Amino acid sequence: MSNPRPKAKDDQYPSKPGKPEKISIESTTCTISWEPSTGPVDCYEVRYKIKTSKTWSKVQTEGPQCMFTVQNLKGRTAYNFQVRGIAGSIEGPFSYVSEPYETKVSLAWRLMQSARKVEDGSPAKYKLELDEKLSARNEKAKTRKCVLGEFGNKRLGVPVGEKTIMMVGATGAGKTTLVDGMINFITDVALDDEFRFTMIDLTSEEKNKESNQAISQTEWITCYQICHQEGCKVPFSVNIIDTPGFGDTRGIKRDEAIVEQIRSFFTTPGDIGIQTLDAVCFVVQSPLARLSPSQHGNIPPVLASLKEAEVPFKEHFSFNNSALFVDPTKNKTAPMFWEMGQESFDIFFRNLQTVQTKSLQLTAEVLVERRQIELNIKSLQEEIKVGLHTLHRVEIEKKIIKDHEKDINANKNFIFTVPQEYFVKVMLPPGQHTTTCLRCNRTCHDDCTYLDNDEKHKCFVFNKRGFCTICIEHCYWREHVNCNYIYQMRVRHVTGELKELRQKYQIASNEKEKHEKFVKAVTVELNKQANEVWNKMKTVRKSLQRLSEIALRPNPLTDVEYVKLLIENEKREAKPGWQTRVQMLEELKQRAQIITEMPEKKSQLWETVKAKD
Structure with a gap:
């Protein structure tokens, strides 16, 4: 056991900080702030507990900042918070206990209410209810689109970005599991939730081949359109294009047919086709020491159809989905592997947000x-x-x-x-960058890709001449910098x-x-x-x-x-x-x-x- 920190005399420790107050709250996170302690403070200890519990959990801030986001909370649960200042080995007194703040109902829990249970267990497996867009169905090329949520973001009122990724790989590479992992991450499924989602929607033709592992069960190219809605863990809509597996027992002619399917999907105009593409995810099982024959060579066969589009490959990512459908109460390593999987998806989608969209049917100007x-x-x-x-x-x-x-x-x-009305500065989490006009005191872009101020002219808010299209004075890009805060409106009497x-x-x-x-x-x-x-x-x-x-x-x-x-x-x-x-x-x-x-x-x-x- 570690020795507790020594208690200091009354005039040596940091004073009692202010009672924590809620800044924002979601289904699994709560951001709190407090008035600082007087005297030297290296960091703060934040402790929290479920309102009805007597057991506290604790975490330390990285520095003396008086705002912190507590992670991994349970949805639909009230929590109390306390903070205290720490200077070296000296602990200050805890603040007063905060009011109870209840986390939101998670998006996953809301979706589960309309999902269909397909497998009992702990956790149980639920099939998400998808709406196929019949106007986008191409019987000849065997391409289609299935939608989760309301496409076009009518419900949110504010349009959000859209990212499209295509999953390709050999039969049995694990594309289906990876897609399921992504949808569970995006919809904010928590480790202690008693359910998991599966999204892959097979046609009746494909279901007949489920038992044959040597043949790709996916015959159609399906674009799963996951519409951004309140509670999503990514700030944009995600289109996941699931393709049939290459290299099954039907040989090269089947692979060539898949290439033709992809080509048709990318070149067909209107809603039947795909307008833009952000990333191609070439899925390979990590235990494989070498590429299979269908993966071997300078350019895998699936990329032949993408050569004309000049789709770039810039990163590789490792995913661990071993804890996705495991009962965490019976497997001691499940929490560790679950956390690894969550971190991998977080890194992937953050990286995806910075990727420049590749146009397949629209011009770069559009x-x-x-x-x-x-x-x-x-x-x-x-x-x-x-x-x-x-x-x-x-x-x-x-x-x-x-x-x-x-x-x-x-x-x-x-x-x-x-x-x-008045405006306050709200601190941002690490890794989030802004484009802020110093002249207008305005946040023109609250999540900008470009951290370096010398590259701010590349931000989307500036027109071709370098003037801002957002701020009141339409200032030149040099007037803008990256800040670790945004301006938000408040109302006082x-x-x-x-x-x-x-x-x-x-x-x-x-x-x-x-x-x-x-x-x-x-x-x-x-x-x-x-x-x-x-x-x-x-x-x-x-x-x-x-x-x-x-x-x-x-x-x-x-x-x-x-x-x-x-x-x-x-x-x-x-x-x-x-x-x-x-x-x-x-x-x-x-x-x-x-x-x-x-x-x-x-x-x-x-x-x-x-x-x-």
Whole structure:
């Protein structure tokens, strides 16, 4: 047993830090922050426990930072947290115990409710419910697409990136197990969950060959489209193209047929084919000392069909899926191998995020435009949230002015309270880079590939001339740097008095009909703010339409549909201030409906914003 750290005298140890508070929480992680201890602090010890338990787990921060993300928590479980400062061998006192914070229901648990159990056991095996896109089915070439989730991210409201990988390898190389490992990682299945997912969806023709290990059971090329949704462990949608195994007992003619299948999939336009590709995963069993005959040579046979596309290979990754379907309560090594597998997938998908998408049917310019539009939409969504809060504040000011008519006309001072927006710096986890404008104090890209400031001009937010398409002043790329934080909006309540309202709306104390002028001025401001919010929403909606056009996927959204989408997103996320934003969005939806139903009339949306007498 190790000796405990010596206790110090009262004036030597770090003081009691502030009570931990939640910054963000997911199904398996919780990020907390606290007020620092006084005195020298090398690091903090964070301890946590399930609310109903008496057993604490503990972990140390790497330095004296006062924010930490606790990992490997259970979903749908309330936790308490405490922290204390450590200086050398001296331990400070623990903070007060935090409020209980409950982790979210994991995406995996939600998906399990609609999945079909295909095998009993501990863990049980569930088949995910996939929707085949019949419009993308090619009977002749035997290619198809199956979708998990809602493609196009309508539910999220903000488009996310999309990465496409193709799995190739010899029969029995382990592609199916690797795909299952990926889907369990992406959907956030935890080691102590009593279930695991399998995703491979065989046709009836393929199921007849399941028992014959010498023949590849996969006859069709299937693209599994895993749509990004709340709770995903990767920040983008993933398309996994599963191909038939090379080198089975049917010989070279079968291999040539597979090559032709791949060629057809890559060259067919529209939804039947594939527009872009990010990576080719050449799957080889790690115990094999040599490549099999079908893998031997300068270029494996499967790559012949990709030569014209000039697909680059830049990395190799080792995966250990031995703990995927093992009962962790009966196998002592399962937690170790599970952690190794999770780390491997995390490294792989982080690397995949940095890979430049290869166009198969679109030009490079269109790919850049698509990424710029996605980033612009994300930025505008945040501006819309700020605008909705500003709109709400002006409405409150209007009500205050109407309620204090006598005081205003008599120049009698009064005190009032209104919500006010402000921005705070939120620290990022190690490895996440930003593109931040120092001139505008704005995070233009919150997850940028380029760490080196001298390479910032390569970031997608800059146009061909090097000017930012996101920040307010559209500054030159040299004004942008990588930071370890992002700016996030918060809302606080502040007090004010009559003279501040006079100054804001430029109403002199000796003017006649002061109250009437106040109402008129605040109504003008209300209409101005409403128009700004609406114009940004129109821009987002048009951008979404442009994305649909260049992605060759019809996905038109009307103004009313887009506002409904934002309302659903706000209700689902339930972030601070969501009720206010929903209230403002409901008013926007009503006005959008008026315009939709009266297209012939030359009326502006906010003509219907009237003074509430």
